[in-house]
Amino acid sequence: MQYLDGSEVATLRWINERAVLRTLIDSDQDRSVTDIARACNLSRPTVEGALAQLIDDDWVIESPPRTSGNGAGRPAxxxxxxxxxxxxxxxxxxxHNVVCSVATMRGEELATFRISDLDLTGGQDALDAMQDCLRIALGEAGTTAERIIALTVGLPAIVSSAGDIGLTVVVPAWQEFRLSQRIRDAFPTADVLFENDAKLATAAEHAWGSATGVTxxxxxxxxxxVAAGVISEGRLLRGTHGGAGEIGAFSATRWDGVYDRLAGDAGSIEETFANAAAGGADARQRLHHFILDLAQGVAALCLVIDPEVVVIGGGVAQLGDRLLRPLRDAVNELTLFPVELRASSLGHSAVARGGVALSRDHVARSVLRIT
Incomplete structure (x- = not known):
């Protein structure tokens, strides 16, 4: 007969604990020992031992007892x-803005708070504003910074594989200030991660928004x-340097400055669309060029990725079909196959919700180690 040594027993015990934890995380209701044993194909004593350890580690709790109402003895x-x-x-x-979203470990939103119209180009100003916004969001969620297990920050920058700002032309002072390290220092008990803001918005659309269910x-x-992110084979595509999707850097797309060219002197894209609908020649011309410029980059991405869907987010998403119809026509003239365009359903919270998605996945993968 072959016996397991101490390390092998410990490993087997750990594997059983992960199986029990995975079963409870995936369940939409509490489970009895018998339910868990059946789902994991484990013995009852093994499940009871795993539950005891998981309760000690504060990953599992015993549910309040159910009352049967028939006096048939103590419920399981x-x-x-x-x-x-x-x-x-x-x-x-x-x-110019900061948005903080607080959620449960499954990703259920508890509170989201936004502060707008700021000048955060300086590193210290950005750090202070983030801490102020998060303090308010945590208060609205009824929790504290000490209970944060993972925090993901979306930045207007290419984030390196090491998790730091690799390149930014939007806020270069943040890199000089070593903002990413200062944020880590401000939250010493949490795992702090960083990602490009467009990629986080893309992760949010895939988890909860207009790209749910596609690969x-x-x-x-x-x-x-204007920025873009890509989902390929069900995963967020980062690339070797974290720059996947940064097609706006290719000047031929004419994405640089496209928003300001559309807004014109009025500074409002909504007014441009209204004036174009009313027959204004200048507004119609600006809208026409905006559609063509935006379509160039979208079509290029579609020819490379061949996606199931293209989601349009940001401030223009609220325009709905007024934007999507002409943009779809312009893109389809440049691609091999018809492209389905959808407006984002997440609004201003897309990047922060994407941060929640990556934080949630980080906990499952690197803390709980159940994926």
Missing amino acids: KRYEFADHSRVVVGVDLGP SAVNVIVGRR
């Missing part, structure tokens, strides 16, 4: 994932700058 104990014992956070930090997608965010 039931257990659930301690989803609210810690929180995950997503942050959208830009040169390939392009997400184009149109604001004061």
Whole structure:
């Protein structure tokens, strides 16, 4: 007979604990020991031992007892994932706005707060604004910074594989200030991650928005700058240097300055669309050139990725079919196959919610190690 040594027993025990934890995380209700044993194909004593350890580690809690109402004896104990014992956070930090979203470890939104119309081009100003915004969001969620297990910050920058700002032309002072390290220092008990803001918005669209359920997608965010992210084979595409999707850097797309050219002297794209609808010649010409310029980059991405869907986000998403119809026609003239365009459904919270998605996935993969 072959016996397991101490390390092998410990490894087997750990594997069983992960199986029990995975079962409870995937369940939409609490489970009895018998339920868990059946789902994991484990013995009852093994499940009870795993639950005891997971409760000690604060990953599992015993549910309040159910009352049968018929006096048929004590009901079976039931257990659930301690989803609210810690929180995950997503942050959208830009040169003018900051958005913080606080969620349970499964990603259920608890609170989101936004501060707008700021000058955050300086590193210290950006750090202070983020901390202020997060403090308010945590308060609205009824929790504290000490309970943050993972925090992901979206930046207008290419983020290196090491998780730091690799390149930014939008806020170069942040790199000089070593903003990423200062944010890590401000939250010493949390795992702090960084990602490009467009990529986080893309992750959010795939998790909860207009790209849910697809395996390939392009997400184009149109604001004061235009950026894009890519989902390929169900995963966020980063590339070797973190620059996948940065087609706006290719000058032939004419994405640089496209928003300001559309807005014109009025500074409002909504007014441009209204004037174009009313027959204004200048507004119609600017809108026509905007559609053609935007279509160049979208079509180029579609020819490379061949996505199931293209999501249009940012401030122009609210225009709906007034933008999507002519843009779809312009893109389809440049591609091999018809492209489905959808407006983003997440609005200003897309980047922060994408941060929640990456924080949630980080906890599952690197903390709980169940994926």
